[in-house]
Amino acid sequence: MNENQFISALTIGPRVRKSPFFDATLAAGVKSFTVYNHMYLPTSYGDPLQEYWAMVEGVTLWDVSCERQIEVSGSDAIEFTQLLTPRDVASCPVGRCRYVVFTDHDGGVINDAIMLRLEETRFWLSPGDGDVLLWAQGVAARSGMDVKLTEPDVSPLQLQGPLAPKVARKLFGDVAVEMGYYHLHELELNGIPLVLSRTGWSGELGYEIYLRDGSRGTELWDLVMAAGEEFGIKPACPSAMRTIEGGILSYASDITREDTPFTIGMERLLDLNKSQEYIGKAALQQIAKEGTPRRLVGIEIDGDPISGNDRFWDVFENQDKVGHLTRCAWSPRLERNIGLVNLPTELAEAGTALKVQTLDDLRDGIVVALPWFKSITKIPDDL
Structure with a gap:
């Protein structure tokens, strides 16, 4: 029996931080949370399939305050941010964003993040789960x-789905549909100070x-939900179904x-030979020469629907364990x-036949290229 069947509730207490949208998500009918970056992250409003279709056909609003921001400022902010990542962040203009990775001295990934450049010497880093602030302070x-x-006192929401630009234009005006992908604007809504960026974790417009x-x-x-009412906006959570389809990593x-x-x-995120020093430079340059021994790829698995995995599952070629399924x-x-x-x-080529040990049985699988659906980045002219 799956151990998750024994887990009926997540205890709420002061040790884990609530987001500024916590009460709003309760009022919207959130059914479950997980803990992410020491914060409560909504994981379901009761029907993940309904949330999925709202995300790919309509518009959804997510509380992702757990993307705890790290502000980098000071006269050496550019040089320091260059040290943290192999990507050349100096080439990012003010008012733009970049997707970056942080690596350790062996080239291992500390985390991935959206980097926002608000001023010449002021950056926000928006990372995944992990104590990136403590690492960066070290x-x-x-x-x-x-x-x-x-x-900083910064808490993001995600507005995602093909109708998201309609809601954003209603809230913020034409700037919302004229701004480019991975661009940002500082603005206000009813006197509420905000930063709006054309980024997200859905593969849809957002x-x-x-x-x-x-x-x-x-x-x-409430302002966003009210603006989205005529477009059928739904509260939602990050979708494993949609992110896996898009090859969007967790x-x-x-x-x-x-x-x-x-x-x-x-x-694509590596400027290996940039002149500035960065953590992991020698290791990454060596791997680039020698090649990587492992790769993350897609797989299609036979059989009845699988709702997900609560741990890494073993992957076999013939009877030899060769890897693991992540999600x-x-x-x-x-x-x-x-x-x-x-x-x-050597096994990561499309068409390679494998077997996956699921919770209940050993199933046939076949390697496929990522993604199944490419991310949508261009707002239609006639929207």
């Missing part, structure tokens, strides 16, 4: 640089709305410290089980 303490690292006054969380939530599941950016297909789900659009598997590079 790096700063030994760097000798003039840099300040803080967690925005992140960064609240800059935690006392006004319910007010902001830190601590699909990405671990054992993986390098080459393992997880993020070579899986039933895809409603593909009408098949899909997942992500970490394999030796």
